[in-house]
Amino acid sequence: MHLLVLAARHGRLLLVAGLVAGLVLQDLAQAMRAWLPAMVAGLILISAFRIGHRQAMTSLAELPRLAGAVLAFQVAVPLAVALACLALGLAGTPLAVALTLMTAAPSVAGSPNLTVMAGGPPVPALRMVIVGTAVLPLTVIPAFLVSSGLGGPADLLYVSARLTAIILAAAGVAFWLRARLLPAPEARQVQAVDGASALLMAVMVVGLMSAAGPALTQEPARFFTWLGIAFAANFGLQLLAGRVLRGRDDRTPLAIIAGNRNIALFLVALPPEITTPILLFIGCYQVPMYLTPLLMRWYYR
Template structure:
C-alpha cells in the first residue's frame, strides 16, 4: 500500500481529533488564521472538490434518481426556512443587521460536505445525510436566488444575480473537475482508497477551519463579551436546528433517517457564500462563521447521547 494512502487512512481514523485540532489552531494562532483569510474562497472551493471526489458521479446521480422526495425536504430547509426568517426580521425592523444576515445565510446554505462523516461519528447512518447533501448542493443555485432577492443587506438585483452566478460557477467547476478525475483515475476505488479520501476530506476541513477562525480568535482576546454573544448565537442556531429537526422528523417517512438529516439541518455550509458575496457583506460575518465551527465540530460529542 502506498505511503500516502496509509497516511490519509490514518487521518480518516482520527478525523474527529483533526477537526478539533484545526479549530484550536485557528483560535490559538490568529496570525496564521489571518494569513489564510485571503485564501478562504479558494479553500472552500477546494473543499467542495474533495467532497465531490469522495462522492463520485455515479453515486451522486443515483441518489438523485432514487430519492426525489428529498427535494421537498431541501426546499423546506434552504428555501422556506430562510424566507420565513427574512420575513420575520423585516417585520421586526431588524432586516440587514449582522445577526439577521448571518442567520438567513446560514439557513439558505446547503449542508456541509462533512455532514455524512458527522453522522457516522454521532452514531447514525451517513447515507441520508449524503443524499440530502447532493440534492441540496444541486438545487442551491435555484433556492438561493429568491432568498437573496428577499433578504435585506445582500445588494440589489444585479448583485444577487452576479452572486448566484458565481456560486453556480464554483459548484459546477469543482464538481466537474472532481468527477472527471474520478472517471479517469478512480473508477472503482477500493476500501483503502475510500478511507484515504475520507482522510483527505478530514485534513481539508481541518485546514479550512483555521482560516474561518480568522476573526474569532482576535475577537475572543479583544472583545470577549462580543465573542460570547456570537458563540451563543451560533450554538443556539446550529444545535437548536439539529434538535428541532430530529423531533419534527420523528414519526414521518424520514424517522429512521433523522440522525443524518437533523445533522444536515444544523450544519450548513455558510462559508460557501464567501466565494459568492463581496467582502463588505461577508467580513462582518466572519466572527459568526468562526464561532459556528465550534458546535459544528463538537456535534458528535454534544448530541451523540441525545440521538442514542
C-alpha cells in the first residue's frame, strides 16, 4: 500500500521514466509490443475499478453533451483536418495520414489516469473512452471519404468491435470487483489505485516507443521533426479545447482527450502500406501524451 501511494504521488515522474526507458531500452521495447493489448485492458480495468459503476453511469440528462463531445472530436475535427490537407495539396502524404488518423481515433485508454494526474475528474474521460470506441466504425466514415490513401472504413469494423468488447468486459469485471471488495474506499486506498495505474502506464509506454528509439539514434533529424509535429498536434488541440470548454465542469478531461487519442488502434486495423510511414509519428506521439500531466497541469489549474 505504501509503495502504491508513493507511486501515485510521483506518477508524473514515473511516466517520464517510462518514456526514457522506451527510447534507451530498444530491445525491451520491441519485445513488449506484443503485450500492449493486455496492458491496455489492464489499464481500463484499473480506471474503472477506481471510479466504480455508480459514478460511471451516464444519466439521460448527460447523454446529449456526451454525444456532442464525441461527434465534435471524432467527426468534426478529423473532417476539418482532412479537408485542410486536401486544400493544401497534402492529401495522401504521411503528415496528412498521421493527423487525420490521430484526430479520428477515440480517446486513449489511459485518459482517466492522465486526467487524475492533471487534477481533473476521471469519470467523463472513462465515458468518452467507452462511447467513443463503440461508435468508431461510424464516426470515421466522413474523414475517410474525404481523405486519400486511407482505404475504406470497413476494415475498422472488426477491430473496433473487438476493442469495444475488451473495454466493456474489463469495465464490467472492475465494477463487480469494486462493488464486492471496495464499495466505500478511503482516500489512501484511492491513492493506491492511482499508483497502480501510474505504474502500468509507465511500463506500457516502453512498448509504445518501439519505433522511436531506433529513429533517435539513426535519423535524429527525422525523429525531432516528427516529435515537433506530435507536440504541436497534441498540445495545440488541448489548448484549443480548453479555451472552448472554459467554464464547464468536464473541461479538463475533455481537453486532455482532444489531444490524446488512441491512434495505435489503427495499427491493427489498416494494412502495413498505410501505417508503416507513420510508425515514427505514433512513437513520438507518446511523448507529449505522457508529458501531459507534467507540462499541462498548470493550464488545467
